[in-house]
């Protein structure tokens with residue numbers, strides 16, 4: 646199946662056709678693959694035909710220094726304005742590849758082959774790509790759409806269990822903000838159900854991709870509804886940085902903090918937080934952590950959704966219904982304290 650989605654900065658071809666189509670979509674003589682060391686080892690046959698830049702795996706390499714090294718290698722390959730950069734990997738790689746392609750020679754074409762569940766449902770979609778800077782997540786980056794995203798769920802067969810869980814954190818996020826029936830569906834299953842049923846997995850990925858595409862096409866530059874996709878990410882990014890947790894695990898904890906804030910700020914029933922904690926644990930995601938509020942606040946005050954002394958926080962009024970609420974730092978600090986003290990949920 647193939648379809649295209651148009652955004653102000655470009656049209657993206659979504660190809661659910663499998664990795665075999667990559668050579669047709671991006672011929673080897675005019676493309677360069679960027680991938681990480683794990684994916685390069687696992688998928689040697691895929692990269693064999695291409696000039697390939699291999700980055701060490703791990704979030705700690707999502708930096709400006711890596712962009713520097715990628716640029717040097719692109720120059721060595723004599724990559725030019727018509728060279729297509731292919732990001733083959735998880736969200737770390739799609740961020741690096743999308744950002745490098747957006748600034749190299751002021752922009753060259755690029756496409757993604759996401760290889761983690763998280764990248765398939767979230768990171769590869771929407772055109773936001775960037776790197777971390779010190780303690781600050783995704784502080785430097787661009788908004789520019791890939792020309793294609795090529796899906797092959799067979800690539801997930803090699804994905805470690807923890808990475809499946811991390812992907813489900815973003816899937817549960819979509820359910821919380823937009824899709825109560827999906828939340829109900831997820832409550833009745835576990836990861837293995839989707840691992841063992843290719844149709845259910847493909848439908849789930851497409852449903853999440855559709856939510857993200859719909860939101861981004863309405864507000865590509867994140868002035869309004871796109872902010873909703875940050876549910877769980879404000880505290881989540883600070884938690885990810887401070888405790889060096891994988892993105893999905895940090896977002897899980899961030900969603901519970903956001904529910905706690907939603908209870909005081911828009912009357913969310915406390916049962917929702919308990920239900921969410923149960924679903925997260927069902928998908929082997931964390932629901933508790935002792936938080937160091939002061940240190941988290943030091944990171945949080947530089948959040949990209951900050952204006953003066955407030956942050957646009959994403960809160961829930963119920964499952965499937967999210968809204969943007971500017972909150973003073975003090976309210977966020979109190980919520981973090983409460984979450985930490987309450988044994989978390």
Ligand SMILES: NC(=O)c1ccc[n+]([C@@H]2O[C@H](COP(=O)([O-])OP(=O)(O)OC[C@H]3O[C@@H](n4cnc5c(N)ncnc54)[C@H](O)[C@@H]3O)[C@@H](O)[C@H]2O)c1
Nearest residue numbers: 683702735736737738760761763767768773800803804892
């Ligand atoms: N740009 C966006 O809109 C957006 C959205 C969400 C997340 N992100 C970013 O995405 C990143 C997290 O993405 P992620 O969870 O995919 O992390 P990741 O890219 O670091 O991948 C996680 C691990 O899985 C390994 N891996 C990847 N594919 C594999 C496969 N098929 N088989 C076996 N191992 C495989 C990787 O080598 C890595 O060790 C974070 O940097 C986050 O900020 C970006």
